[in-house]
Amino acid sequence: MMRSHYSGDVTAAAIDSEITVCGWVHRRRDHGGVIFVDLRDRSGLIQVVFDPDEPGTFAEAEKLRSEYVIQVTGRVRARPEGTVNRNLASGEIEVYTTALTVLNASETPPLQLDDTENVGDAARLRYRYVELRKPRMQRHMQLRAQVTRAVRNALDELGFLDIETPILTRATPEGARDYLVPSRTQPGHFFALPQSPQLFKQLLMVSGMDRYYQIARCFRDEDLRADRQPEFTQIDIEASFVDADDIMAINETMIRSLFADVLDVKLPDPFPRMTYEEAMRRFGSDKPDLRIDLELVDIADLVADADFKVFSGPANSDTGRVAVMRVPGGASLTRKQIDGYTEFVSRYGAKGLAYVKVNDTSAGREGLASPILKFLSDEAVEGIMTRSGAADGDLLFFGADTETVVNDALGALRVRLGHDLGRVEGDWAPLWVIDWPMFEYDPEAKRWNALHHPFTAPAVDDADALRNDPKHALSQAYDMVLNGTEIGGGSVRIHTPSMQQAAFDVLGISREDAEEKFGFLLEALKFGAPPHAGIAFGLDRLVMLMAGADSIREVIAFPKTQTATDLLTGAPGLADNAQLRELGIRLRATGKSEASDGQ
Known part of the structure; x- marks a missing residue:
């Protein structure tokens, strides 16, 4: 191992011991012939000291500049009286250096690693690997890892199985455009990247897996906002032989455990519930901030x-x-x-x-x-x-x-x-919004749309009533709201072919279209599908709230821009003509180069 300790883990308990630390030069200061370097790694900062009495290391230390990557070996000692930094975990000690190795030099960084620096988004995303070195971003990434670990632990304890579902699938009506992937082996045919694992997790319930979860990557080709990205991560959950109350109780337990473990925050037990109608009437929103x-x-x-x-x-x-x-x-x-x-x-x-x-x-x-x-x-x-x-x-x-x-x-x-006006009271206000309308009417298209998705079960198990009065039909859907942000949405699912067909009828999905798009699901419902329900949490949005950040881009390592562009890698890029020919694709002329040979 090149290091014996992380910088932020070294405390007064290590005084008089010899340690080796590695990291980046955060700051170098020359004080009266002694050189001080703040060495940074993901755990924090530690002060290392270079004394002229160690001429070999001192001469090398004089050459150090910001963001040089170095290895330091030395003796831990208490800082002199009056120089203790209470803001650092390692603020009571410093390392008297006996050996220094420059592992890599660095040019002047394109970004200053100061969280207060006002840097444009373009530069932050173009040099994301430098931006991620900032203490704020390091905290955000570590928080995200803590959250996913706590979620897995909580769901494992509740008897859920971590099961992966396909990334290459077919288009489904999830309310946004699909990202399409051409098939080389079947020219003219396309896979779609999943907008969610919805249909597969229902099939897992039919298969008897009983309790499933997945930290799932999802993809939607839609206009972006502060809380949207073309690829995102959700905590996907499904369970069999449960009703809405069961699944809400399970997920309350998971979220309470998450906040207790990661933030040491005690959320209410149980979470308050409010109908969709009441939320809209009192607050004008289906995700009210109760603070x-x-x-x-x-x-x-x-x-x-x-x-x-x-x-x-x-x-x-x-x-x-x-x-x-x-x-x-x-x-x-x-x-x-x-x-x-x-x-x-x-x-x-x-x-x-x-x-x-x-x-x-x-x-x-x-x-x-x-x-x-x-x-x-x-x-x-x-x-x-x-x-x-x-x-x-x-x-x-x-x-x-x-x-x-x-x-x-x-x-x-x-x-x-x-x-x-300063009328936000309290830190955390979770809420379940329940009893959602099953459908909403689009007057321009003159058709009904599913308010959640077509597989949501109605509140009343009556297919004829659903067809005859879709306007007043309520669903068994539920959203978890936190501080005015929807962090999770789910529902009891339709588990009989007759009710699923009734929902398709209201939505104007013909039997032919239903068979073409969802035939595999409709067939599965014929073979003993159990009652089941689930929910999906937006992991990026949840971590954003827990971090106190303004955008999910602050808690995603390599996010895209508002136009779904990756400024770091230059994606999306052009495909060369050989690739396009192999896929049987010909591009229309747009006034720009259609493809690039070898670029």
């Missing part, structure tokens, strides 16, 4: 007769909603701040942001300030004040539009205000 106490209140009945079409129109529409959100102490907001929030909600389709400042409730209408008051009757104003619970110094924000726009706009505004 924020702001809520939406419906007032359509109070303004249905108002001489104000902005309110009365949506109030009298089957697809409309009028809601108010009380912001305690919000009357202190300036007009400029309110204008900023108005611009913010416009991103979600809102045409404006009506408001009322509550200055003095005892003065009735005269104690309120708002340009919309003249359009509202005394009865409407009194009803709004009472229902919203308004008090002196509050601000009331209103949303009036289609239900979707109001929910999106006020739901996002609620979170924005919560953070801006």
